[in-house]
Amino acid sequence: MLLKTTILLLLLSSLLTSATAQVYSATEPLAHTFSIVARDPKTGEMAVAVQSHWFSVGTSVSWGEAGVGVVATQSFTNKSFGMRGLALLKSGKTAQQALDELLSTDEGKAVRQVAILDAKGNVAAHTGQKCVDYAGHITGKEFSVQANMMLSEKVWPAMAKAFEQSASLPLAERVMAALNAAQAVGGDIRGKQSAALLVVRGQATNAPWEDRLIDLRVDDNPAPLKELDRLLRLHRAYKHMNAGDLAVEKNDMPGAMREYQTAEQMFPENLEMRYWHAITLANNKQVPAALKLLQPIFKQEPDWRTLTARLPKVGLLTVTEAELKQIMALK
Incomplete structure (x- = not known):
């Protein structure tokens, strides 16, 4: 992998005519990839999602802040575009104004690919003329799709089509549909390694720790989109768990x-x-039904039995002494 990356850097450096030091450094990783930035007009939520054949692509490409916007910075990634782009949006700049300002002082803009979406749904995108083929982007109503070093020119049009045709889905599922459409027509010419999904609120709240609605990353996996989809479904399931805890x-x-x-x-x-x-069943006077669920759990993982004995003390298990003995006697 190191040899391949070195060869790639040498080949690409021959395309550059200026500012070599600005184009690549240890802090600006090669994120040749495909991504989408998008907004849900009904909820105001904003998302950025990405897949690449590069380790931990989500730590480099995707940036977002509730009530402000989202940014995807890729190709020869300038990571500063993420935080600086959001700061410009926060200062009142539109997506296009923020992008123009970022690129105005970037001597490596020929090899950059950037997309910005602001909280009003405005989008702006840039694909440098020296991004590796196949590379391009499409901006649509409250979204932008972009890709570079793709197997074919079909990738970003497929993403745009999938996003537009999935309007009935929640935003996270819509951007996942776009990523899957990209992979279905070939995706990254080098293959697959990592993916990420970030969704933020359309408006910031007084509880900023709740403003990132979804923040999932697959850093290294042979099928990152499949794993990211599983994590998204697990995230949805745990929202029900959290709601149960609140109840x-x-x-x-x-x-x-x-x-x-x-x-x-x-x-x-x-x-x-x-x-x-099972515990909730027991607390609702449905101990026989709870026993049926608990028996295989205790058999598979005995520590759950130990935990169960501790629950009455804190009021999380409200059965009688006799019922507790039944539960603890399960084999």
Whole structure:
């Protein structure tokens, strides 16, 4: 891999006519890739999603801030474009104005590829003339798709089509559809390695820790989009788990049972989801049903039995002494 990367750098450096030091450094990784920035007009949510044959592409390419916008910076990546782009948007610049300012002082812009979307849905994109073929972008209504070093010129048109045709889906699933469409027509000429998905609120709140709605990365995987899709579904399932926990806090046991059961149905192999569904059943006077769920869990992972004995002390298991003995006696 090191030899291949060295050869690639040598070949590409021969294309450059100026500012070699500005084009590549250890802090500006080669993220030849395909990505999408997009906004949901109904919710205001903004997303940036990416896949590449490069390690941990999400730490370099994708940037976003609630109420501000999202940025994808790739090809010979200038990582500063992420934070600087968001700062420009925050200062009141439009997506195009921010992009123009970033590129105005960039001596390596010929090998850059950048897309910016602001909180109003304005988009701007740039594909430098020395980005490696096949490379290009398409901007549409509240989205931009861009790609470089692709197997064919079909990649970014396929992404745009998939995004536009999936308008009924949540934003995260729409951008995933675009990434999968890119891969279906060949994707990155080098193959697959990593992917990332970031979704932020359309408006910032007083709880900034909740403003990143989805933040998922697959840093190294032979099928990164398949794994990213699994993580997104798991994320959705755990939202139901969190809702169940909140219901427990409010002593709404029927509500908690509904949420835990929904999560379990989404990922039935997940022991934790099955476990809390069982505990909620027990708390709702459905101990026989709880026992059926708990028995295989205890058999597979005995530590869950140990945890169960600790729950009555903190009020998370409200069964009688006799019922607790039944639970603990499971084999």
